[in-house]
Amino acid sequence: MAPDFQKTIVGLLLTLSFLTYSFYLYSSLPVRDAVFTIDVDRGKAIWQQHNCTACHQVYGLGGYLGPDLTNEYSKRGPDIIKAMIRTGTKTMPAFNLTEEETSSLLSYLKHIDQTGIADPRSFKIKLDGTIDQE
Ligand code: HEC
Structure with missing residues (x-):
């Protein structure tokens, strides 16, 4: 002893x-500096109300019927996202949102785009075991 x-x-x-x-x-x-405004908060509430997460992932978490939307804003841009929400496709339902609701939802998607990268294949693993997202 x-x-x-x-x-x-x-x-x-x-x-x-x-x-x-x-x-x-x-x-x-x-952590990235992205301002969380009231508009972003409204957009998040709309995302939750319409249960987008049943089919889509954010930061890799969520349903797997549709694609991950973390970086959709910079990949596709607001116009395509708007069109997608309004008209839908065979597998994505159309959503009858007002201009205001759509704009808040876009603010939310822009916010999550600024705060993380969804695709882990682009991460670099550093020597200390942490990751580099750039
Ligand atoms: C019932 C499942 C379902 C729900 C609920 C749903 N989606 Fe989708 N979404 C899909 C599928 C499946 C696709 C792929 C469609 C395709 O390529 O034809 C898609 C595609 C998209 C795309 C285009 C992605 C790309 O890059 O091709 C956007 C943007 C999108 N959805 C936004 C939303 C938003 C915002 C909501 C909530 C208001 C939502 N979706 C709710 C199933 C869903």
Whole structure:
């Protein structure tokens, strides 16, 4: 049995390395600055009300009938998204949203586009095990 003094030193070293590593991880999170406005919040509520997530993923989470829409805004642009919501396709239902609702929904899609990248194939794994999204 190691003396109590040695146990205390080992305990302190483990606690210190835990705190240092936690601080390092949390201070290097890939968080992006994107302003969350009331309009974005309304758009998110519309997204939830119409249950888009039943068929679409955001940041990779959600239903798998339709594609992930995290980066849809920069990939397709607002006009195509608007047309898609208004007319639908064989597999995507059309949604009868007002101009205002559509515009809020677009703000939400623009916001999520600015805050993350959905496709993990584009991530670079760094030596410390964290990822680089650019
Ligand atoms: C019942 C399932 C379902 C729901 C609910 C749904 N979608 Fe879709 N959506 C799809 C499918 C399936 C596609 C692919 C359609 C195709 O390519 O013909 C699609 C395609 C899209 C696209 C075009 C994606 C691309 O790049 O091709 C957009 C934008 C979109 N949906 C937005 C929405 C929004 C916004 C909502 C909620 C208001 C919603 N969808 C709700 C099934 C759904």
